[in-house]
Every structure is written in structure tokens, then in C-alpha cells.
Amino acid sequence: MYRYKLTVSYDGSDYYGMQRLSNHDSIQKTLEKSIKRMTSKEVKVFVSGRTDKGVHALGQVVHFDFEALIEPNILTDGLNKRLPEDIRIIKSEIVKNTFHARHDAKSKEYDYVISKKTSSAFTQRYEVYFPNIDVSKLKEASKLLEGTHDFGGFTVTNELKPTEKTIYSIKVKETKTHIKIRFHGNSFLRYQVRRMVGLLVDVATNKKDISTINKILETKDQSLAKNTAPAKGLYLVKVHY
Amino acid sequence: MYRYKLTVSYDGSDYYGMQRLSNHDSIQKTLEKSIKRMTSKEVKVFVSGRTDKGVHALGQVVHFDFEALIEPNILTDGLNKRLPEDIRIIKSEIVKNTFHARHDAKSKEYDYVISKKTSSAFTQRYEVYFPNIDVSKLKEASKLLEGTHDFGGFTVTNELKPTEKTIYSIKVKETKTHIKIRFHGNSFLRYQVRRMVGLLVDVATNKKDISTINKILETKDQSLAKNTAPAKGLYLVKVHY
Numbered sequence: 259m260y261r262y263k264l265t266v267s268y269d270g271s272d273y274y275g276m277q278r279l280s281n282h283d284s285i286q287k288t289l290e291k292s293i294k295r296m297t298s299k300e301v302k303v304f305v306s307g308r309t310d311k312g313v314h315a316l317g318q319v320v321h322f323d324f325e326a327l328i329e330p331n332i333l334t335d336g337l338n339k340r341l342p343e344d345i346r347i348i349k350s351e352i353v354k355n356t357f358h359a360r361h362d363a364k365s366k367e368y369d370y371v372i373s374k375k376t377s378s379a380f381t382q383r384y385e386v387y388f389p390n391i392d393v394s395k396l397k398e399a400s401k402l403l404e405g406t407h408d409f410g411g412f413t414v415t416n417e418l419k420p421t422e423k424t425i426y427s428i429k430v431k432e433t434k435t436h437i438k439i440r441f442h443g444n445s446f447l448r449y450q451v452r453r454m455v456g457l458l459v460d461v462a463t464n465k466k467d468i469s470t471i472n473k474i475l476e477t478k479d480q481s482l483a484k485n486t487a488p489a490k491g492l493y494l495v496k497v498h499y
Numbered sequence: 500m501y502r503y504k505l506t507v508s509y510d511g512s513d514y515y516g517m518q519r520l521s522n523h524d525s526i527q528k529t530l531e532k533s534i535k536r537m538t539s540k541e542v543k544v545f546v547s548g549r550t551d552k553g554v555h556a557l558g559q560v561v562h563f564d565f566e567a568l569i570e571p572n573i574l575t576d577g578l579n580k581r582l583p584e585d586i587r588i589i590k591s592e593i594v595k596n597t598f599h600a601r602h603d604a605k606s607k608e609y610d611y612v613i614s615k616k617t618s619s620a621f622t623q624r625y626e627v628y629f630p631n632i633d634v635s636k637l638k639e640a641s642k643l644l645e646g647t648h649d650f651g652g653f654t655v656t657n658e659l660k661p662t663e664k665t666i667y668s669i670k671v672k673e674t675k676t677h678i679k680i681r682f683h684g685n686s687f688l689r690y691q692v693r694r695m696v697g698l699l700v701d702v703a704t705n706k707k708d709i710s711t712i713n714k715i716l717e718t719k720d721q722s723l724a725k726n727t728a729p730a731k732g733l734y735l736v737k738v739h740y
Binding site for chain 1: 508509510555579584585586587617618619620621623624625
């Protein structure tokens with residue numbers, strides 16, 4: 259038995275959660291179907307973690323087992339021929355049989371892409387327009403979220419898993435047209451990145467005071483960060499193992 | 500009564516012809532609905548010409564009449580707030596009451612966007628990958644299509660309108676990643692641009708001899724140019740009046 263690790267990029271616009279809107283297939287299911295079409299065998303695909311409706315991926319990671327040896331480049335090309343064009347295999351690798359896409363993920367990087375100008379008909383799926391952002395204030399506010407905190411205030415009410423997480427860094431990059439916020443953390447709670455972005459934007463546009471950030475971290479009061487930034491600006495960039 | 504001219508950009512991916520896949524609304528209908536939402540009045544929208552399923556527009560032109568004076572910038576902003584994000588108003592103008600978006604169109608420009616590398620999950624709606632194109636051959640073949648010809652060989656069987664048209668220029672531009680072919684002509688038949696591109700690509704990849712071009716122009720034999728290039732690479736760039 260061989261274990262294969264795939265690095266996958268996808269446009270999340272037409273998927274609900276990991277479920278395809280049109281035919282109710284998840285990314286896993288779509289990958290499983292393509293693998294079956296290529297190999298004539300049923301396999302089970304494991305994903306590093308689910309992404310919400312509209313969230314994109316540049317480097318999602320999945321794994322699956324298959325009885326025969328497939329040369330990685332042949333696997334990449336064969337799957338890309340059979341997958342819908344909004345899912346692309348970036349890389350295939352043969353890994354140790356103990357590797358697990360979800361359990362072994364050490365940290366993840368996400369980008370949030372903000373446009374400084376209104377989006378065109380062609381870019382509206384891939385960015386969010388937020389006017390009048392004070393970038394230096396955005397950077398100052400981001401710093402307060404770095405480190406180990408209880409992020410329970412930035413998720414949904416019924417989160418049962420531990421809510422203490424570590425954010426290694428939040429980097430804000432500005433170009434003429436865009437502001438990109440890159441989050442690197444050991445793991446993230448549901449909606450956490452989008453709720454952090456919502457609050458950061460509110461602070462950077464003077465709608466909320468910067469002190470709100472520490473208040474949420476201390477009180478875990480979810481009502482203070484209810485402004486969830488749209489999914490379409492969010493990209494899962496990389497999963498580190 | 501005031502006549503308004505709108506320059507409109509749209510991502511054609513989710514439209515069938517000019518009909519929206521999800522709710523069967525056409526671009527006209529969608530515009531009419533947005534105008535109604537803004538003004539509380541029913542208006543009829545006229546388009547310069549229909550585009551096929553998946554074809555995009557950077558500068559489609561429409562007109563409509565409305566009893567009251569609306570400041571053009573207010574019209575643009577008001578409609579963009581009400582339209583789906585894959586349709587954007589680029590510009591609104593008040594024009595003479597005799598202006599007609601379709602009848603007055605003097606010429607049109609179309610771009611066909613070819614990618615030299617396989618598309619990513621995020622660019623696959625907006626370009627077509629054709630490998631191994633000989634660009635100098637593409638330019639040479641394009642020259643043969645310029646001028647006034649009977650383009651009946653490049654359309655669908657049952658075209659009843661006159662098939663003699665003039666192409667003023669076909670310009671091929673190459674960058675590191677893309678090849679763009681810009682067609683400028685007085686008007687184009689259904690599928691004409693995409694069938695010309697299909698043939699040009701076949702010639703530029705040595706699948707067909709360059710002599711096929713003159714053969715089709717002379718014989719109008721549609722079976723010689725059946726390779727219709729995919730709609731998603733095609734953009735209506737500009738309508739000249």
C-alpha cells in the first residue's frame with residue numbers, strides 16, 4: 259500500500275463548505291471520483307481541514323492510500339485531466355504510511371485579500387473591497403492578536419474544542435491596489451480568521467476602538483466581533499507539516 | 500424622455516447566451532430589474548449584440564429610455580449597488596434620443612486570450628490553454644483574414660444574414676505567459692471569431708495548412724473550420740459608434 263499526499267488549489271466560489279453546489283459533491287468526493295476514474299479503484303481521501311463556502315485554497319493538502327505505485331507526475335497530470343477546472347493538483351508525492359493530512363498538520367497560513375478599489379466583474383470572486391483602511395492602524399491592531407491567546411471570542415457559539423491557539427505572525431502587505439494580511443498559526447477555529455479580519459478592518463476604519471481586541475481576548479465575548487469578513491477574500495495558502 | 504447609454508463589463512461564465520443559468524434572466528433582464536429597483540419604473544434595455552455562453556465583456560454597450568434626468572455618476576453607482584457582482588457598469592452617459600446601441604454600432608473589437616501555460620483554478624474561466632503555438636505563423640495566418648471577405652465559412656449553417664464582412668485588423672500580442680489576438684471588424688457573424696481562432700490555432704500548431712484559410716474564404720465550406728475555440732477566452736472589448 260502506498261500513501262499519496264496531494265497539494266491542491268481550488269476556487270471555492272462554487273462549493274458550499276467542501277460541498278459542490280451543483281452536484282453536492284465535496285472536494286474529497288470530487289477527488290475520490292477522479293482517482294476512481296483514473297485507477298478504477300475506490301479510495302478514501304483525507305483533507306487537512308475543511309474550508310467554508312467561498313474560501314479558496316492555494317495549497318490545501320490531502321492524502322489517500324492506493325495499492326499500486328503511481329509515478330507522482332503521472333498522478334498529477336492524470337487527476338488534472340479528470341478534475342473540474344476549479345480544482346487543480348499542484349503537486350503529488352509518495353509519503354510515509356504514517357503521514358496524516360489532518361493529524362500531522364503543524365501550522366497553517368491563510369491570506370486575506372482586500373482590494374482598495376471596487377472589484378471588476380472578473381476579480382469580484384477573489385477579493386473584498388474595504389475602503390479607507392488606515393494601514394498603520396491595521397498593523398498595530400494585528401500585533402495584539404499575535405501570540406498564544408484564547409480565541410473563543412472569535413468563533414461560533416458552540417465550538418467545543420479547545421479555543422487556546424497560537425498565532426505566530428500576522429503580516430500586512432500593501433500594494434498600490436491591494437492589502438494582503440497573512441496569518442500563520444498552529445491552528446484556527448471556525449470563522450476565526452474572518453472574524454479577526456472583520457474586527458481589524460473595523461479598527462482600521464475607526465469604527466471600533468483598538469481596545470476592543472484585548473477586550474475580546476480577555477472576555478471571549480463573541481458579540482464584540484460579529485463582523486465576519488466575506489469568505490471570498492480568504493485563501494488557505496499553506497499547510498506546514 | 501432621456502436616453503441613457505451604459506458601458507457594461509461582465510463575466511460571462513454563469514450566463515447562458517445572455518441568459519443567466521441560475522434564474523434564466525438575461526443581461527438585459529438583469530439590467531432592467533436593477534433599473535426598476537433603482538427608479539421603480541419598467542424600462543426596456545437594448546444591447547449592441549448578444550454574446551454566447553461564457554463569452555465575457557469589457558465594454559458591452561446598451562441603451563434605455565427613462566422619463567427623468569439621472570446624473571450619470573449616480574446612475575452608475577446606483578446600478579452597481581443593485582447588480583450582481585459579475586456585471587459592472589463602467590460608464591453611464593446621456594445620449595441623443597436617436598442613438599441606438601445595436602443599429603448605430605459601427606465596429607467592434609474582440610480579444611481572444613490564449614494562455615501559454617496551463618490555467619490555475621483561478622484563471623480557468625478567463626483564458627484558454629493552447630500549447631506550442633508558433634506565433635509568427637499565427638501572425639502570418641491572421642493577415643489572410645484581414646479585409647473584406649465572405650466569412651460564411653466561419654459561421655453556423657443556418658445564418659441567413661449577409662455574410663460579407665470587413666475585418667480592419669487582427670493584432671497578435673505575445674507576453675511571457677499569454678498570447679492575445681485582437682479582432683477589429685465592422686461586424687461579426689455568430690461563432691465567427693471563435694471559429695477563426697480555432698483555425699488560426701490549428702495552423703499555428705501545424706495541424707492544418709495555412710492554405711486552408713483562403714480555401715474557406717473562397718468555398719465558404721463550413722466543414723473546414725469546425726474547430727470552435729472555447730467561449731471563455733473571448734472578450735467583447737469595445738463597441739465603436
